[in-house]
Amino acid sequence: MEGMSIIVKKIVQLISALIFVFGMYSAIHGHINPGGGFAGGVLLSGAFILLIIAYGLDYFKLKQQTEATSIFESLSILIALLIAFSGLFAGSLYFFNNYFPAGTPGSLISGGLIPIYNVLIGVKVAATLSTIFFALIIYKEEIRR
Amino acid sequence: MTLYILCFILFLVGVYGVLTRRNLIKIVISLTIMEFSVFLMLVLVGYISGGLAPIVVHPEGSDISVVDPLPQTLVLTAAVIAVATNSMVLALAIRLYKKYGTFDIRKINELKG
Amino acid sequence: MENLLIIILVLMIIAALAAIHAKDLISAVIAQGFVGYGLVICFFLLKAPELALVQIVLETVTLIIILAVIYDSSMKEIGEPIGKRDIVTYSLSFVLVALFLYYFNKAIVGLNPFGEHTLRMSEMYVKEVLELTGSANLVKGVLWDFRGLDTLGEATVLFTAAMSVLVILRISGKKHQLTKK
Numbered sequence: 001m002e003g004m005s006i007i008v009k010k011i012v013q014l015i016s017a018l019i020f021v022f023g024m025y026s027a028i029h030g031h032i033n034p035g036g037g038f039a040g041g042v043l044l045s046g047a048f049i050l051l052i053i054a055y056g057l058d059y060f061k062l063k064q065q066t067e068a069t070s071i072f073e074s075l076s077i078l079i080a081l082l083i084a085f086s087g088l089f090a091g092s093l094y095f096f097n098n099y100f101p102a103g104t105p106g107s108l109i110s111g112g113l114i115p116i117y118n119v120l121i122g123v124k125v126a127a128t129l130s131t132i133f134f135a136l137i138i139y140k141e142e143i144r145r
Numbered sequence: 146m147t148l149y150i151l152c153f154i155l156f157l158v159g160v161y162g163v164l165t166r167r168n169l170i171k172i173v174i175s176l177t178i179m180e181f182s183v184f185l186m187l188v189l190v191g192y193i194s195g196g197l198a199p200i201v202v203h204p205e206g207s208d209i210s211v212v213d214p215l216p217q218t219l220v221l222t223a224a225v226i227a228v229a230t231n232s233m234v235l236a237l238a239i240r241l242y243k244k245y246g247t248f249d250i251r252k253i254n255e256l257k258g
Numbered sequence: 259m260e261n262l263l264i265i266i267l268v269l270m271i272i273a274a275l276a277a278i279h280a281k282d283l284i285s286a287v288i289a290q291g292f293v294g295y296g297l298v299i300c301f302f303l304l305k306a307p308e309l310a311l312v313q314i315v316l317e318t319v320t321l322i323i324i325l326a327v328i329y330d331s332s333m334k335e336i337g338e339p340i341g342k343r344d345i346v347t348y349s350l351s352f353v354l355v356a357l358f359l360y361y362f363n364k365a366i367v368g369l370n371p372f373g374e375h376t377l378r379m380s381e382m383y384v385k386e387v388l389e390l391t392g393s394a395n396l397v398k399g400v401l402w403d404f405r406g407l408d409t410l411g412e413a414t415v416l417f418t419a420a421m422s423v424l425v426i427l428r429i430s431g432k433k434h435q436l437t438k439k
Contacts, residue, residue, distance in 0.1 A: 102392025
């Protein structure tokens, strides 16, 4: 799969940066707005997919990218598990203990640990969908050769 | 009740597609349609007429009725899972296409072995 | 409101039938996209903005993935000569559909009619999410605090799906690459 023309490439550079920023915004503000980790993660992976479709396969070293995304995928869910376990040692004894102060509802820093979990699941969803898409594209390319 | 029955008819269209189609991609599309109808059914059951979206804007006025948040939570996780598992089925499909050169499950069944 | 939903649902059913009976795969994929975006509108009308946002992005990603799978295959639907086996399949599926519809009609007698849902379990969630977690978005409060284990199970399924895609699609192993160099 080779890249498209220079106009498409330039437009995609601008658009995918905007999509990326909106994805991060959506993941960080998940506890006060609609959106959250799932929508943010899918938006982040959509930005990458758009870039790859426009620039073609040879521009990115996709095999290394796949290894990086699978590392991110495992790492983010591991950190989320560790945070969930750390609730066992803070205060009462149960999993997913939300031991941070709740704060005033509606402000950015509120909701205890929920924003952190949101960002982590956003990274995980983005890495998973990117891994699946990269695997499909690499397979198609290897068949053609 | 009409809405529930229509939603279930959408599910049945998916069942009909899975049973009668021979193309693997068509079977994946039918599975996706079945998943959509299940999501819609859950959200339909949780709807309260006159209710607001489950995001609290004014914490003081707490007697405003809100749509049930529990089905929406379940659907939120299920929607992402559905895409991942569907792409797993698609991966199997293109693997079969490379080996047998067709998406037709009946021909694959004959060529097998 | 209810009439609007009924119209959208009927259109979705027609689009689903069109997707199943389309002659080539591209139009099938586009008709399936119609069903997905109709679902987005239904979610908006049913006061679920989160789900609408997730579904509208996921639908686009799904379309891209299916198109990436089929873009250098033949893209034609397999011709259907009606033989003995086809008649058996079709009649069996119609019987099954009729049975499902009959038992569904019996099963939804216990449900509340549309729009008159009573909160049973989530009454506690709606009342206490704000004080206990401080999250203004009730869905996120339920997702990450009261039902955190559910979400963890979801993450496990996602991980398993991604790993199985990697395993299924790997042509040459690492050992093979090393010897080639």
